[in-house]
Amino acid sequence: xxxxxxxxxxxxxxxxxxxxxxxxxxxxxxxxxxxxxxxxxxxxxxxxxxxxxxxxxxxxxxxxxxxxxxxxxxxxxxxxxx
Numbered sequence: 001x002x003x004x005x006x007x008x009x010x011x012x013x014x015x016x017x018x019x020x021x022x023x024x025x026x027x028x029x030x031x032x033x034x035x036x037x038x039x040x041x042x043x044x045x046x047x048x049x050x051x052x053x054x055x056x057x058x059x060x061x062x063x064x065x066x067x068x069x070x071x072x073x074x075x076x077x078x079x080x081x082x
Contacts, residue, residue: 022061029057 017023045053059065073080 025060 014023014026017026067075
């Protein structure tokens, strides 16, 4: 796929989004992704870690994969108690 085609698809996707939180999350990911190419953080992650991070990001758009704040607090209560 040509770069300009990919950009057009990204623009169309963003234009179709009506959830401000998702748009902000996408923006933050793109900024992070752009920085990691030239930043030191990119050298800290293995290819496997990078792939897992990208997969987790993609899965986060499906609400079935998300936990409520209360669920996280309950699940990790011992961590929060420290």
